[in-house]
Amino acid sequence: MKKYSFYLAAILGPILLLSACGNQNGKASSDGALASNNAEKVYVAPGEHDEFYAFMSGGYSGNVTVYGLPSGRMFKEIPVFSQFPTNGYGYSEETKPMLETSFGFIPADDSHHPDISQTNGELDGRWLFINGNNTPRIARIDLKTFETAEIIEVPNSAGNHSSSYITENSEYVVAGTRFSVPVPQRDMPIKDYKGNFKGALSFISVEPETGRMDIKFQLIMPGFNYDLSHPGRGKSHGWFFFTTYNTEEANTLLEVNASQNDKDFIAAVNWKKIEEYVENGGGTMVPANYAHNVYSDETHSATSTMKKEVLTVDPTKVPGAIFFMPTPKSPHGVDVSPSGDYIIGNGKLSADLTVFSFDKMIAAIEGKKFDGEAYGLPILKFEDVLGGTVKSGGLGPLHTEFDGEGNAYTTFFISSEVVKWKLGTWEVIDRKPTFYSVGHCMIPGGNSAKPFGKYLISLNKITKDRYLPTGPELEHSAQLYDISGDKMELLYDFPTHGEPHYAAAIPASILAPKSQKIYKLAENEHPFATKNVSEARVVREGNEVHVYMAMIRSHFTPDNIEGIKVGDKVYFHITNHEQDFDVPHGFMMIGQKNSGLLIMPGQTKTSVWEPMQEGVWPFYCTDFCSALHQEMQGYIRVSPAKSNIDISWSLGE
Amino acid sequence: MKIVLRSIVIVFSLMLVACGGKEEKKKEGFSVDRAKTSEKTTEADAVTNGVSASERVDLDNKGVGPITSVTLSPEIDADMAKKGEEVYTQMCMACHRVDKKFIGPAPTGILKRRSPEWVMNMILNPEVMVKEDPLAKELMAEFNGAPMANQGLTEDQARNVLEFFRTLE
Numbered sequence: 001m002k003k004y005s006f007y008l009a010a011i012l013g014p015i016l017l018l019s020a021c022g023n024q025n026g027k028a029s030s031d032g033a034l035a036s037n038n039a040e041k042v043y044v045a046p047g048e049h050d051e052f053y054a055f056m057s058g059g060y061s062g063n064v065t066v067y068g069l070p071s072g073r074m075f076k077e078i079p080v081f082s083q084f085p086t087n088g089y090g091y092s093e094e095t096k097p098m099l100e101t102s103f104g105f106i107p108a109d110d111s112h113h114p115d116i117s118q119t120n121g122e123l124d125g126r127w128l129f130i131n132g133n134n135t136p137r138i139a140r141i142d143l144k145t146f147e148t149a150e151i152i153e154v155p156n157s158a159g160n161h162s163s164s165y166i167t168e169n170s171e172y173v174v175a176g177t178r179f180s181v182p183v184p185q186r187d188m189p190i191k192d193y194k195g196n197f198k199g200a201l202s203f204i205s206v207e208p209e210t211g212r213m214d215i216k217f218q219l220i221m222p223g224f225n226y227d228l229s230h231p232g233r234g235k236s237h238g239w240f241f242f243t244t245y246n247t248e249e250a251n252t253l254l255e256v257n258a259s260q261n262d263k264d265f266i267a268a269v270n271w272k273k274i275e276e277y278v279e280n281g282g283g284t285m286v287p288a289n290y291a292h293n294v295y296s297d298e299t300h301s302a303t304s305t306m307k308k309e310v311l312t313v314d315p316t317k318v319p320g321a322i323f324f325m326p327t328p329k330s331p332h333g334v335d336v337s338p339s340g341d342y343i344i345g346n347g348k349l350s351a352d353l354t355v356f357s358f359d360k361m362i363a364a365i366e367g368k369k370f371d372g373e374a375y376g377l378p379i380l381k382f383e384d385v386l387g388g389t390v391k392s393g394g395l396g397p398l399h400t401e402f403d404g405e406g407n408a409y410t411t412f413f414i415s416s417e418v419v420k421w422k423l424g425t426w427e428v429i430d431r432k433p434t435f436y437s438v439g440h441c442m443i444p445g446g447n448s449a450k451p452f453g454k455y456l457i458s459l460n461k462i463t464k465d466r467y468l469p470t471g472p473e474l475e476h477s478a479q480l481y482d483i484s485g486d487k488m489e490l491l492y493d494f495p496t497h498g499e500p501h502y503a504a505a506i507p508a509s510i511l512a513p514k515s516q517k518i519y520k521l522a523e524n525e526h527p528f529a530t531k532n533v534s535e536a537r538v539v540r541e542g543n544e545v546h547v548y549m550a551m552i553r554s555h556f557t558p559d560n561i562e563g564i565k566v567g568d569k570v571y572f573h574i575t576n577h578e579q580d581f582d583v584p585h586g587f588m589m590i591g592q593k594n595s596g597l598l599i600m601p602g603q604t605k606t607s608v609w610e611p612m613q614e615g616v617w618p619f620y621c622t623d624f625c626s627a628l629h630q631e632m633q634g635y636i637r638v639s640p641a642k643s644n645i646d647i648s649w650s651l652g653e
Numbered sequence: 654m655k656i657v658l659r660s661i662v663i664v665f666s667l668m669l670v671a672c673g674g675k676e677e678k679k680k681e682g683f684s685v686d687r688a689k690t691s692e693k694t695t696e697a698d699a700v701t702n703g704v705s706a707s708e709r710v711d712l713d714n715k716g717v718g719p720i721t722s723v724t725l726s727p728e729i730d731a732d733m734a735k736k737g738e739e740v741y742t743q744m745c746m747a748c749h750r751v752d753k754k755f756i757g758p759a760p761t762g763i764l765k766r767r768s769p770e771w772v773m774n775m776i777l778n779p780e781v782m783v784k785e786d787p788l789a790k791e792l793m794a795e796f797n798g799a800p801m802a803n804q805g806l807t808e809d810q811a812r813n814v815l816e817f818f819r820t821l822e
Contacts, residue, residue, distance in 0.1 A: 532746065580802055580804070
């Protein structure tokens, strides 16, 4: 793909240069007035705050990054599915359980589609959900602490890609499998895929108060690839829509073999009907093995539990719940308009967009106008459900967002552009190039009943010459467009970390006021917390040594420890006694085969050190905490394994 | 350059040989070049009229912060003092030992030197105090520049801590 677009660029570039009237490379126009106007629109003066928070998936970083809009400034990387040495996530004893799975401890993943929790179809800013694509998982991030609060593994799934989209009252976060696999997993010939492999679509309930996740049911669908999904909203609330490709059920050379059918499907799932079915005892509980990991802000620790069964539903057993809508050309995104009237299929090998009408879909279902079936599931007639076609003239539509003013914005990967069009009339209003090869786009709230509009971000796959070169490996590029007028206006261009596949943004006014500043020391329930310095101590239990340590500007209590021996396993349980905003302390110990720790005020974290050599070894605070930060250090005396030196500790003696 | 490096290496090897590296860590004078000017020179900067800031008595200064007036009951409220001690133990003791100078000064006898308002403002508003209150500023210099941490106490908690301090004569 890269090669093609390179050649395309090589051929088209000069033509565009010749034909266009200036701003085709998106560089600041020579018109000084216009450029400075754009600069003003993205300029957030020192000390001022951005208008929106944007959460970008990190792709192969496995994490989420938080940016400000319109400035494009990055505020934080939130560790989710990957070990993060910056603060010790996935290394500290407390957070290791977050990365437990049925495959054991998994240190990395590929995060894809963040979605913010909703109430009545509007963003409520309580939680952010994101999917781990490779080892199928869904994570919930608490938007008070901006930390990962929970991760649930998704069994019977592989390539957890049509995820993690939520219903309009956050009833469910939905996770669909991209790769179909044997369900249950078993040893069988790959060539017997067709008809035997299955695709699991998982509906994970979200407890309304706590956000706690639980797999309510899994629909065991035909063995297609389920690529993306979106909830119905408003009138279509209660339905969920999934794109499929590889309805050919090819198991090799999909590049060719999965592009044979002229049309694949959008699967329309009436989840309310299935919910009713399972609540009345429907479905089959089957053995499974998947991890459920929960982090507590009180104990500052995570626990991991292996769940042993999951409720599966055979879709053919719930008549009237699942229908296929034929959709041209291996659709990628399926997006639902803010009112819930239209379902947009982005056929990625097509030039056109296929828009289905929810009303027509219901009428077709009621009239039982079917065009055959697939594995017992009715296929609706394309013409009967078609609401309109957007003749865009672009190539390779991937994903559509909405501005709440009746307009839709679709990204085109192959022709590298964003196209603005009108819902209902399907006319194209504007198009702007992206740099280069855009994947998804994002409008704040653009995936809800009430988009905030104003800005659109294109999340591009290819960076090439946008920034100063940094060798062969580059960050991805994003472009910020002002969409408040009839025509989109490219304002700004900034690199993004990892590969943001999708993003979600919300007004800062919703999140900023409730962003937590510290953890209260008095509420710290960590079993190894040192809440009073008088309790700081060192305890030997066989060859395990537990150091109960406190830290405050600018010393550790204790800071001299003796009686440690080669071969011991030393647990540093460190509590930060600060109770002021933004006074973290860090910890690193020489020769530690682990990451350091970054400990927030009131928090306790634990790091393990296994001394290998006799001597006197220092540790220190890694976060510049005060004018006396360089004094924040301590020593540990390590004696030979057979030594009879007793454990002792001190501070200032 | 090489010569310098070599001589450094030689010096270090000599030092290693000299202090033996092994075992007994008797307090041999290693301080060849580090002639100390004894442990405590009088901290010139922190002294006014020969009395260090921590020793000076200033009962009129109310400090800078939310507390403008505190009325102390004639009798110490034991319940408040107990609550105050709990807060003190958790939030303050990392730096303030009851009766000895540690990171910061000891609270014992503090109300003989400071007004109750000053004490509470120092607890509740330390960042501003060390900038705007001349005495607090001097204290920070006297205590090696260690800033007093704002531990986020409520006014009630700070008042209880003050009551606890009244028990420390």
